[in-house]
Amino acid sequence: MLVRFWGTRGSLPVAPTAMAIRHKIANALVAADGRRFENSADAERFVDRELSFAAGSHYGGATSCVELEAGNGSYFICDMGSGLRSFGLDSMRRNAAGHKKTYNFFLSHLHWDHIMGFPFFAPSFDPEATIRIHAAHPDAEQALRRQQEEISFPVPFDWLRANIEFEQLTPGKSHEVDGVRIETKLQQHSHDSYGYRFTDADGRAVIYSTDSEHKLDKMDVEAAFIEFFRNADLVVFDTMYSLAESVSMKEDWGHSSNMVAVDLCHEAGAKKLALFHHEPTYEDEDIQRMHEESIRYEELTREGSPLEVICSYDGLEVRV
Amino acid sequence: MDYFLDRREDAVIVAVHGRVDEASWESFGAGLSEAIQQAQQSGLGDVIIDLQKLDYMSSRGLRVLTVAKRQGQEASVTISLASPNEVMREILAISRYDKLFTITETIEIRR
Numbered sequence: 001m002l003v004r005f006w007g008t009r010g011s012l013p014v015a016p017t018a019m020a021i022r023h024k025i026a027n028a029l030v031a032a033d034g035r036r037f038e039n040s041a042d043a044e045r046f047v048d049r050e051l052s053f054a055a056g057s058h059y060g061g062a063t064s065c066v067e068l069e070a071g072n073g074s075y076f077i078c079d080m081g082s083g084l085r086s087f088g089l090d091s092m093r094r095n096a097a098g099h100k101k102t103y104n105f106f107l108s109h110l111h112w113d114h115i116m117g118f119p120f121f122a123p124s125f126d127p128e129a130t131i132r133i134h135a136a137h138p139d140a141e142q143a144l145r146r147q148q149e150e151i152s153f154p155v156p157f158d159w160l161r162a163n164i165e166f167e168q169l170t171p172g173k174s175h176e177v178d179g180v181r182i183e184t185k186l187q188q189h190s191h192d193s194y195g196y197r198f199t200d201a202d203g204r205a206v207i208y209s210t211d212s213e214h215k216l217d218k219m220d221v222e223a224a225f226i227e228f229f230r231n232a233d234l235v236v237f238d239t240m241y242s243l244a245e246s247v248s249m250k251e252d253w254g255h256s257s258n259m260v261a262v263d264l265c266h267e268a269g270a271k272k273l274a275l276f277h278h279e280p281t282y283e284d285e286d287i288q289r290m291h292e293e294s295i296r297y298e299e300l301t302r303e304g305s306p307l308e309v310i311c312s313y314d315g316l317e318v319r320v
Numbered sequence: 321m322d323y324f325l326d327r328r329e330d331a332v333i334v335a336v337h338g339r340v341d342e343a344s345w346e347s348f349g350a351g352l353s354e355a356i357q358q359a360q361q362s363g364l365g366d367v368i369i370d371l372q373k374l375d376y377m378s379s380r381g382l383r384v385l386t387v388a389k390r391q392g393q394e395a396s397v398t399i400s401l402a403s404p405n406e407v408m409r410e411i412l413a414i415s416r417y418d419k420l421f422t423i424t425e426t427i428e429i430r431r
Contacts, residue, residue: 259378263342
């Protein structure tokens, strides 16, 4: 299974300012210390080898959208954040090369940052495309139609030309979709959210668990999450806040922390954790620091097999 | 994980040994509740948690600290942390709990 991150930012799309780019370039030039590069590829090797990710790249600013290449040839996409626009265009390139035009969406919930990409999803205008929107929320269709009403958007939902279907998922029940088994789990979030466990024919399992708060007064129910994550090859987890923020000023905002992510993955025996749904106010250096601290916390608390902690960014591909 | 309560003249000290994790957080929470109760009954305004001999504390243990802090506020008892070893110092920094709690170098040093 291949997991491709199209949008990894939480709550609100963000983009680096002109000053932020200038700052990165200036620092890279200082780090290069006058050396010559034969060509762009040579310079990129320098960036890869000698600059940190935050110094030489950018985590991205599109909101939640994660693609899974799995099953028997249709698309699997978690959430419709602003990252969906790029995925849509890329999928049309793949469709032109013969890819099946069936899109299976799985919605964690209906908040704006998780559906805002759909009005810009170009394949929805393709009459040959089939778009199946799987959601445990019974009001998923209402949410998507509402954001394309005239007061919000110039193109109404009914103008879309693709064959659009809504599939109601039942939490706790296993669903088979185009060669992939999907399990759904209720999570703590305003108007509820749902986590997904995707298992392919080879038994590879990927968890998508975002916008999920693990509450102070409900630690006794975390055993159910540990079972849901059990032996997963990859867990994509909402790590928007520090633990202290999540239990103080930002309690009840519906998000979690890097430390709870590491603990739950350790207990579940998961192999890899992807930090996800980054705080929009974080600069690249802040996200990189959170990643480094998460790796360190994993080392400090490890009792069994190592958990690989990666930090998602827009454009990251992970094969499991 | 073991904990030991010591009621001093000025505060109740909770010395925690071992690991506070998914297996022991409930017992740790019970210990902190007991310490708060002792402090309240003795008219003491402080519970100091001695972290010197703690191997580590996971997010569950840290969240128990937050619950205890709230219990303490209701009972007019202040919870503070003391003597963190190197591992605990790191964990308190990573979690940003060093911004939520007063941390002193030894149990003798008061806020």
